[in-house]
Amino acid sequence: MISKEVIFISDFFINEVMGGAEFCNDALMKLLSPDVKIASLKSDRATVQLVENNLDKFFIVANFFQLAENVKAALAKTTYVILEHDHKYVRSNNPSLYKDFLAPERQIQNKAFYKNALAVLCQSKKHAGVVQRNLLINNIVNLGGNIWNEEQLATLENNLHAEKAIKYGILQSNNRNKGMPAAIAYCQRNGIDFKLIEPKPFPEFIRDISQVETLVFFPQWLETYSRFAIESRILGCKLITNSLIGATSEDYFKLKGKELLDFIRQNNQNLRQRWIKLIDKSEIKYFPPLDLPKITVFCPLYAGQQYIEGFLKSMQEQTIFDQCELIIIDANSPENESQYIEEFMKEHENVIYKRLDYRASVMETENMAIHMATGEFFAQACVDDRHHREYLEIMSKHLHYHEDIDLVYTDCLQTKKPNETVETNSSAGDYYEHSRNEFSPENMIKCLPGPMPMWKLSVHEKCGYFDEGLSYAGDWDIFLRMVAAGSKFKKIDIPLGLYYFNSEGLSTSTENQIPRGKEEAEVFFKHKNVFGEANYNKYKNYFSQFIRNENESTT
Numbered sequence: 331m332i333s334k335e336v337i338f339i340s341d342f343f344i345n346e347v348m349g350g351a352e353f354c355n356d357a358l359m360k361l362l363s364p365d366v367k368i369a370s371l372k373s374d375r376a377t378v379q380l381v382e383n384n385l386d387k388f389f390i391v392a393n394f395f396q397l398a399e400n401v402k403a404a405l406a407k408t409t410y411v412i413l414e415h416d417h418k419y420v421r422s423n424n425p426s427l428y429k430d431f432l433a434p435e436r437q438i439q440n441k442a443f444y445k446n447a448l449a450v451l452c453q454s455k456k457h458a459g460v461v462q463r464n465l466l467i468n469n470i471v472n473l474g475g476n477i478w479n480e481e482q483l484a485t486l487e488n489n490l491h492a493e494k495a496i497k498y499g500i501l502q503s504n505n506r507n508k509g510m511p512a513a514i515a516y517c518q519r520n521g522i523d524f525k526l527i528e529p530k531p532f533p534e535f536i537r538d539i540s541q542v543e544t545l546v547f548f549p550q551w552l553e554t555y556s557r558f559a560i561e562s563r564i565l566g567c568k569l570i571t572n573s574l575i576g577a578t579s580e581d582y583f584k585l586k587g588k589e590l591l592d593f594i595r596q597n598n599q600n601l602r603q604r605w606i607k608l609i610d611k612s613e614i615k616y617f618p619p620l621d622l623p624k625i626t627v628f629c630p631l632y633a634g635q636q637y638i639e640g641f642l643k644s645m646q647e648q649t650i651f652d653q654c655e656l657i658i659i660d661a662n663s664p665e666n667e668s669q670y671i672e673e674f675m676k677e678h679e680n681v682i683y684k685r686l687d688y689r690a691s692v693m694e695t696e697n698m699a700i701h702m703a704t705g706e707f708f709a710q711a712c713v714d715d716r717h718h719r720e721y722l723e724i725m726s727k728h729l730h731y732h733e734d735i736d737l738v739y740t741d742c743l744q745t746k747k748p749n750e751t752v753e754t755n756s757s758a759g760d761y762y763e764h765s766r767n768e769f770s771p772e773n774m775i776k777c778l779p780g781p782m783p784m785w786k787l788s789v790h791e792k793c794g795y796f797d798e799g800l801s802y803a804g805d806w807d808i809f810l811r812m813v814a815a816g817s818k819f820k821k822i823d824i825p826l827g828l829y830y831f832n833s834e835g836l837s838t839s840t841e842n843q844i845p846r847g848k849e850e851a852e853v854f855f856k857h858k859n860v861f862g863e864a865n866y867n868k869y870k871n872y873f874s875q876f877i878r879n880e881n882e883s884t885t
Contacts, residue, residue, distance in 0.1 A: 810856075
């Protein structure tokens with residue numbers, strides 16, 4: 331018996347609900363009970379006081395829908411692990427709703443609770459990978475299996491050689507995840523006669539399953555493991571299924587019959603030893619850490635002394651800043667930004683500062699930075715704007731995992747007061763206009779990515795570089811060229827930045843209105859095929875005025 335005591339937290343236990351998670355939890359507690367003193371605690375009965383009175387205990391948190399937020403925060407003072415069931419890091423509990431299993435940011439929940447755990451214990455490689463890509467945490471453990479008690483294993487063994495009297499079977503279940511309607515529809519489309527396998531106590535249920543030659547099973551969201559799929563393989567059933575079964579990612583899923591049963595029996599003991607080492611010594615073998623591509627952050631600089639300290643602080647606070655490089659190109663600024671940058675560089679070796687001896691345009695410095703960059707991704711960052719601390723992390727996550735996307739962008743709050751922050755500002759929820767819409771070629775009528783895009787540097791191989799002949803509309807031009815070359819953009823669905831509307835800025839001042847309008851008109855007519863005929867007809871008179879004004883001023 332190890333000395334450390336365990337408190338096992340769950341919404342329900344097996345005497346209340348006979349679900350897959352409850353079976354798994356119960357089997358685990360029984361497997362550990364000879365060596366570990368375990369007290370069960372329902373989630374809704376956990377309190378901050380109870381946690382603080384048991385700081386020396388080891389907490390296992392399984393299902394926790396009913397666990398209060400203040401209790402989750404209190405658990406950060408303890409040693410706790412999460413036994414992950416049913417994707418509780420996503421509000422829908424269904425990452426398969428989303429392309430590449432990557433949930434929109436508004437769907438992410440419980441991130442701090444998962445991050446603060448000693449370990450997040452997942453049930454299969456696929457399960458672990460999906461949790462990792464959504465939360466970007468490196469405290470994940472792949473258990474690589476579930477636990478069956480000896481009585482259940484004996485039942486499976488007793489039915490290994492049952493006669494296959496039923497050709498096709500479908501699991502009868504009102505649980506939408508089990509996909510009974512989809513399985514029935516499949517059989518009807520293919521002219522297959524089938525029998526519904528009714529839910530029964532485990533011995534009778536296994537007896538019925540063992541008589542089925544082929545099971546049709548289409549779960550409707552990602553099964554973290556699927557005990558049912560493993561049991562079916564042990565019993566010699568063929569499976570017609572989809573890609574939403576976590577257990578299929580384990581190497582041993584190719585086994586079947588007695589060979590698979592023996593593996594599961596041995597795996598029980600392996601899992602028992604891993605749990606005991608985890609509880610007793612915090613000995614853990616983590617899932618391979620996530621390695622996002624390197625990001626180059628570029629800041630063009632001119633007359634930015636009043637903003638530079640706040641900008642550098644915003645960069646320093648980025649959750650993955652140490653994994654990035656920051657390039658600052660000073661276009662011969664008349665101010666003294668360099669003293670702040672050089673002081674910052676004493677603590678951060680990933681900063682490259684280049685001061686020019688002439689007033690280069692933003693487009694020139696963009697191209698310089700692109701050619702200097704050693705990252706795979708490139709992020710624009712203006713000195714007077716501010717970034718959410720997870721800006722780089724979240725943007726790069728979506729750019730990395732969506733292989734068909736070349737650029738990601740985000741909503742930005744907008745302020746007219748300098749040096750405010752994303753957390754504390756006077757925007758009153760006002761968003762910067764140009765990045766509000768979802769991506770489409772038609773919506774490129776605005777400079778859609780807005781002020782804080784991130785893109786794959788490889789895109790320049792097909793669209794070229796910034797046009798250094800443009801002073802105001804060079805960003806709109808290159809983004810239109812990206813789309814014309816076939817690139818797709820993706821909008822992140824939460825605001826990750828604060829845009830400072832500087833009335834004296836290059837893209838906003840009234841002084842630059844006429845030359846800026848002329849450039850924008852040139853870009854508009856040049857790329858009219860990108861955003862379509864309807865937009866062209868809608869805006870051509872507006873842009874034509876700048877060309878007329880130019881012609882009138884020269885006659």
